Amino acid sequence: MNARIQRVGVVGGGQMGAGIAEICARAGLDTVVCEADATAARAARERVAASLERAVQRGKFDRMTAEDALARLVFTGSLDDLADRQLVIEAAIENTDAKTEIFAALDKIVEDPEAILATNTSSIPVMRLGMATHRADRVLGLHFFNPVPVLPLVEVVPSLHTAPETVTAIEEFAHNALGKTTIQSRDRAGFVVNALLIPYLLSAIRMAESGFATAADVDAGMELGCAHPMGPLKLADLIGLDTVASIAESLYEEFKEPLYAPPPLLQRMVEAGLLGRKTGRGFHTYDRD
Structure with missing residues (x-):
């Protein structure tokens, strides 16, 4: 070799x-x-x-x-x-x-x-x-x-x-x-980390989409209640919402599990160019500088 x-x-x-x-x-x-x-x-x-x-x-x-x-x-x-x-x-x-x-x-x-x-x-x-x-x-x-x-x-x-x-x-x-x-990891969509992470992020997006809780409250709940260093919607913004959507689509295509399907709100935000930190706005607003 x-x-x-x-x-x-x-x-x-x-x-x-x-x-x-x-x-x-x-x-x-x-x-x-x-x-x-x-x-x-x-x-x-x-x-x-x-x-x-x-x-x-x-x-x-x-x-x-x-x-x-x-x-x-x-x-x-x-x-x-x-x-x-x-x-x-x-x-x-x-x-x-x-x-x-x-x-x-x-x-x-x-x-x-x-x-x-x-x-x-x-x-x-x-x-x-x-x-x-x-x-x-x-x-x-x-x-x-x-x-x-x-x-x-x-x-x-x-x-x-x-x-x-x-x-x-x-x-x-x-x-x-x-x-x-x-x-x-085996050669399966999402591998180990994203196969676990993406359904969690999508659940948080659905919670905000439904009006069950605000984005700020969803993130505060996981940061302060579960000791996560970053809430799921802040993390989705950091990853890039286009990337989150792309991974979700690949997972759904492979496994056909509803929990992998990208929520409509995520798809609309990607279409609008609201991709998170890299564009200055996603579920939260960021200083581009």
């Missing part, structure tokens, strides 16, 4: 992709981030730089450490620049067609036949993405949690085709290089 993974590619430089790229660079890895075009690549670099600066301001590490991490990062608008990577982590939009297209392209571009292709999907079947390649034994899910530099968990999700040595290599990489704790 692979020698120790030193060269990592990340496809997508949004909130999750930027976080994954940051922790890879901080771990001393040669990291290339690929975005849709040069403009998006510049925005991804600014996102990582801002995150590193916040960490310096909070005393997490010194400025030299942040500068060294940023120096290890290359940002590009072309997938071709990932040709020499030993591991590529896809963190693009949560859309099956888009992810399938990316995996098919990576299969042709990444030169090392033993290179691992991983997806950060939170709900799309890993098997579907693996079958878009000729190396399904080297494809698996590697699901990080937001914010990536802070939360210690990674879900490792092998498909029916994923080779055991691929799983071992990725678990060692996550533990030893990134300092993460891993859990394994």
